[in-house]
Amino acid sequence: MTTTPAERSPDWSDEQWQVRARSWVDAQLSLAGRRVTGLVEPRVRPWSLVWRVPTDDGTVWFKANNPGTVHEAVLVETLAELTPERVLTPIAVDREQGWSLLPDGGESLRDVLGRDPDLSHWERALPGYAALQLASAPRADELVALGVPDHRPEVLAGLLAELLDDHGALLIGAEGGLSQDMYERLRAELPSYAERCRRLADIGIPATVQHDDLHDGNVFAGTDGYRYFDWGDASVAHPFGTLLVTLRSIRYAKKPAADDTQLARLRDAYLEAWTDGYDRRTLVEAADLAIELGPVSRSLSWRRALDTPGESRAEYADAVPGWLEEIFAADPFQPDS
Template identity: 60%
Template sequence: MASLRSVTTTPNADRSSQEWRDAALTWVSDALARHGHRITGPVQPRLRPWSLVWRVPTDVGDAWFKANNPGTRYEAGLLAILSRLTPDAVLRPLAVDPERGWTLLPEGGPSLRDVLAGGDDRVARWERVLPAYAELQRTVAPQAGVLLDVGVPDHRPERLPRLLDELLDDRESLRPGEPDGMSVELHERLRAYRVEFAALCRRLDEMGIPATVQHDDLHDGNVFAGTCGYRFFDWGDASVAHPFGTLLVTLRSVAHAAELVDDDPALSRLRDAYLEAWTDRYDRATLRETAHLAKRVTTVSRALSWRRALATDDPARDGYAEAVPGWLGELLAPTLV
């Protein structure tokens, strides 16, 4: 059973050291040289508990280096696979080192957030983005086993009940009774809910929609919206799961940004725009029921994603520690759309 601290941090533990920095810069420089390019200035770092990102100036514009911590290291291998299977929907990496969890990406252009800041209609934009993302998921689904082989976490419905049990036993992550942890009362309610949760997962599995890659943090900051179409990035929270679980974060983020209430018809339109990709095999009523179930159980997936992200000795992780109990507690909240 993994807890917040139980994953070692060997590849990036010394990333503030000159030795680590030199090794990473050499890797980036060599990768750029293979493409005929070179670094032209100092890198600009951004450090989070789950990754280190460098903005790297080059003679053809910026490149982006990312070093994942062990809890999200699989992102490098996942991105390499996605770029082969869906080259029009993700950036093709300039270099990937799955063993160390390192990737180097070219500049992707403006993000969807940048575009929306210019006054574009948010809901109309997402009505175009979500079908493109659904197509990526459908393309990848037959290769779900390949993703599992490279370490992408397994959050398929049949696995979630056992994963919930593990989370509820992980007192270090949940800290029941502590000020920023889960209340003892909620912890007991979730334990009592496990039988019903397992039934929800069985029902979701029985719907028969194949598991595939599920981004788990798809919002306007993780989509490029340039002239080449929509490209999806930042896959560090991803898992192999029910595809419709994506809607949990996406619809919430749209509702928050657009100041919509939870049952606003615009959110139903976005849900249906996303589900349209599956109407060749399922009727819309079934798809809507499935989406409702998937959003409900995916709160456990979000808690697991945060636990992996915070599996580090970085002191900054303490600023995010409430995310694991917070998302798990959402399991008992009502799901409207």
């Protein structure tokens, strides 16, 4: 029997749930030789609850994911085993609950860029993320088996077709939703979209973990290098799909906005990790295709993130149809108005 989000999602405001979660945090910290020393500070979004927890050995962070993003806990745990220098190593993880307890990562790349808006910071950060993806590629099937969503090119067109049947998520004809004309246009686009997916798959670059929301607020920039966090939107997909959000965020975060030449330089810094196996022309072709196909992955990620009851999800509901419309964007790095 199919369950509704309300039946599946925990009520993070429920006192019993909070007592149970706090008991778990206390127990895990005790095992690590630490204890809580102050009040917990909460932040609640439709897709997760985060507690900032002060301890006698610095701040730690507890995160509880909703059913649509519950895979983040097991993914963070797995990535910490594969590439401990690229992510934070969890203090503890509860895979079934979708809970994780993490140390503080220090300042973010956004903090650094606020002081020094030089794009060379991104030129140094992107190769490390590419290295994480290459290290994770041999485990792609395992990650899918562990519950990380499968967005590989071979299945992405089918996922788009399935999404177009979800009229509730698309808000067809409603404010903030798809117009009937746009819905029909997307339906007509399915064969072309499937063909582009086949072209991307045929290039042969292995699928791996794809963050799908890699911007400067999701990168720690410490003295020992860059670490990548907040993996709730992640999937197993073509690695280059990352570039859609990353390059778009760079263009509009930098003042003045980054131009196409600067974006191409950053793209190439990222693609360098694959030059042992592919020539640059092929890599750029694959990157362009992955960026074109990427809005569907973003729309699917948002649908999972909003797999929760309550009024708070309404604030973000237009993200699912909005990203689908980006399939037709003339400039993938400039959101349609």
